[in-house]
Amino acid sequence: MSTEQFIQGKAQGVIEDLYGVKPDISLVQIQKTRKEFEGDYTLVAFPLLKMSKKSPEITCREIGEALAKSCPEVKGFNVVKGFLNISLSLEYWANVLNTIIANKEFGFKQANSNDKPVVVEFSSPNTNKPLHLGHVRNNLLGFSISRILEKSGKRVYKVNLVNDRGIHICKSMIAWLKLGNGETPETTGKKGDHLVGDYYVRFDKEYKAEIGNLVAQGMAEDEAKAKAPILLQAQELLRKWEAKDPETIALWSKMNGWVYDGFEKTYSSLGISFDKTYYESQTYLLGKSVVNDGLNRGVFKQKDDSSVWIDLTADGLDEKLLLRADGTSVYITQDIGTAIERFNEFKFGEHIYVVGNEQEYHFQVLKLIMKKLGYDWSDALYHLSYGMVQLPEGKMKSREGTVVDADDLVSEMVNTAREMAEELGKLDDLESEEASQVYQTVGLGALKYFILKVDPKKNMTFNPKESIDFNGNTGPFIQYTHARIRSVLRKADNLAPAITIKPENINTSKELDLIQMINLFPETVGISAESHNPAIIANYAYELAKEYNQFYHDFQILKEANPGIRSFRLELSHQIAEVLKRSMWLLGIDVPDKM
RNA sequence: GGCUCCGUAGCAUAACUGAAUAGUGCAUCUGACUACGGAUCAGAAGGUUACAGGUUUGAAUCCUGUCGGAGUCACCA
Structure with missing residues (x-):
């Protein structure tokens, strides 16, 4: 159970005791307390005023006092306008961290083999030209969302449909x-x-x-x-x-x-x-028999030239062609057949098509057709529609030679990583092969993170010359944070590892913030999976790395004199490195131990 | 033209389901290395969230309109 749910449940009980009505859980709004206020979690009073029939401030105060009395985990509270800021005890947070330490795969769920699987179709290239920047976004999104779904507890099949004819x-x-x-x-x-x-x-x-x-x-x-x-x-x-x-x-x-x-x-x-x-070439004939069947059942109609159509005007769409006059199939005919075949093969609970937003209409039509044909799983078809990647000068056009080639892009990124590392003298003590591996990891990390940190549904601008950075909100920043922690941990080899975190060793608010942030990882994976949005993971990883770097700057770890505090900080660092690593894994990005 | 989506500092972006003073990075300016890794950290400056109304205790978020941009509306895939 997440901390948010924990407080929500407690507050719900207290509100019922106070005002005699059990509030709907959606009215008990709990959010992370904003940085500028004191407290860990905040209850918003406004939705509850109808029950309390009191001012926001008094309502907050009453709930706060009742929580403090009945709930030992609540250490204190304060009220600002209609917001009740609740602080939880160090015992609670120490316990949270101990639970995290005990769980080697914290934040990742095992796939449940009883659940229906998810099929993710992505990439889907044409075979007449090499992959370009647009495909890169598609591939990265499809691959990342597959991993995210997998670690949110789904069985996932990644499939590619190559347009080879x-x-x-x-x-x-x-x-x-x-x-x-x-x-x-x-x-x-x-x-x-x-x-x-x-x-x-x-x-x-x-x-x-x-x-x-x-x-x-x-x-x-x-x-x-x-x-x-x-x-x-x-x-x-x-x-x-x-x-x-x-x-x-x-x-x-x-x-x-x-x-x-x-x-x-x-x-x-x-x-x-x-x-x-x-x-x-193997699937393009699929769907014809389904269309003929639908024709017999009156779902579709045939025109005088014997072409077959479906009339979707009642649903606010147009008429759509399903078979040409000469009896050959069109794109959507094939998709109908492919969907049915895939369902028979996988019995999926969800089928995700990672395809650009220019095909939104197509998938809307496809889904509606499947529904009209009577397939009760038509709602399982989901178009993960992503925005176009534009260049500063506008749309990529192959005829004008402005297409950014995927292979060039990757090697350019790796080269930049190499130049930067050489300039900084970072990897001078590594074997050249090992160093090349790191350039690869860092260059790709920069590219992938840059693309995945943007909400998929938004169009994005990509400036090949300037856009990709290695500082600030970037993949290398997060990779660096990981490498830095690994370096500390290597040096700490001779120090006794922490067994159990004791509350009295947590004595800065930064440490508390960090525990609370790690604690949000499982929810973050869940939200990201539900909304099919890797950007949520990317932003989470960045926030965590940023927070850690501040902590790292302000406090000492290895040099800390108190052994209890030292091992707590080491273990905290260790867990953060792990969560960063897993977050990045969900994005398809590796993290190096040195860089 | 019909339908769909989008307009947040110079640029790139965040804000979970409507919630506190709209966060962050790049670029710009200033400061911090006798180091547990400076690919870092701290600070400054930069905003009427396209515009105009409306709903609400509360709007970047919901509704209406206007302006601007993108996509789509093939017997193409």
Whole structure:
């Protein structure tokens, strides 16, 4: 039970005794006391005035006195306007810390195997170009939210759905056939996804040139766009692919293979992994039979040209196409089929799609369709919609070459970490391999933290030159705090470890603040999981590290003369390092012992 | 144009379900290393929470309107 719930329960009882009515628990508002006031937790009196029929101040005073009398954990209280600030005893807080020390996985829950699992789909790249900054946000969010859910007690399956088919990959294929001279990642030394991406760009160039030529010959621009030879050839390739033409399939497999090798490196450098990967080439036909079934049951309707639609105008949405006139499926058809197949496979209690907010409408429609089809689990589908990542000059545009490449970004961050460490002379005594590992950890920590500390649903601006910092509210700041504590603990090896914390050894308010902050970790994980928001963990970790650094600056640990106080401070530091480590783990960020 | 989301110091952001004087970082200025790690700490300055109304004991938060921005409204994915 959290301290908040503990006080809430006590206050509820006291209020009933005083005023003869048991207040609804939602009226008993308990919050952490703000820094500028004395006390640990605060009760807000305003919602209770209807029961007490007294002024806010008197109500507070009465409740405070009753709590102090009936509850030994309440050491004292003060009243400011309508706020009752309650202080808990040192015995209570010592006991809190002792409980934390005894629990090796404090804040983490074991997965309950009886609960229905959660499926998290994220990443979902196209295979025609390398991953960029937008994908990075997606991957980091998906991976972090998976860990957060896992440690809030859910079984989690991380899945990826690779869009490996369609006109986009055919464009890269035709450009490579015409212009590639048999280039491969081996002959060029290029990462496969980048090589294929280059041909996607070359397609676009060639296409534009052809349009220009056609227009110069007097063709209307719209017609030229539809009739440019290289586009027709790409479309021809798509038809051949769908007809399972062996030569086309072979080329497709080869080029996708290059891309997968490239993706694998990017995922691995980001520390991202999946439990299962799906490919659209294997799922794109799913859903057709469901649509036909829905048609028979009257959920959908067929137009004269035999295309199939659902009318959602009664729900405030539009009509939506489900099958083309030629009977082929569209994107949402596949999603219907995939959702059903996944449900049969996992029997999930929740299915999270980590997809950008430009697809909000799509998922709204998908969910509604599933509901109308009668799947009672349609409410389990959840679109974790995140905002776009913009550059200072606006949206990233591949055609204008303003796309921030994921691989470049990572290596740039690692390089910056190296330069900074060398400048500070931090790792001079480490072996070069060990040092490289630290640069990697710190550079990635900076990048990941920078992206994850922002509320997912908000658009964010990313300035590649200036945005990422290693000071202040950053990943390296938290990593540094951890490394610093580890350093103290290493030096304390010969000191006796604390067995049990005694209340009389806690004698500064900073220490009390720190115990109270660690105590909030489990609730923080819970809130973060419920709201699908890693930023809550990130901000929590920052606050804790900041608070600790103040403590570290103001008080001595190893040099403290009193052995009881010294071992208490060591143990407190140790627990903070642990909580920082676990918080960062939830974000997918490692913390070094030295940096 | 319809629908959805967003406007918080120069920049980037926080505020759990409406609660106390709107927190924090970067940048700027000032100070702290004979060190348990200065990738740190302390201080200064910077705000009419886009604007105008309303509801409430109490509004950045809820409602209405205006202005500004983004997304979406494909037989694309």
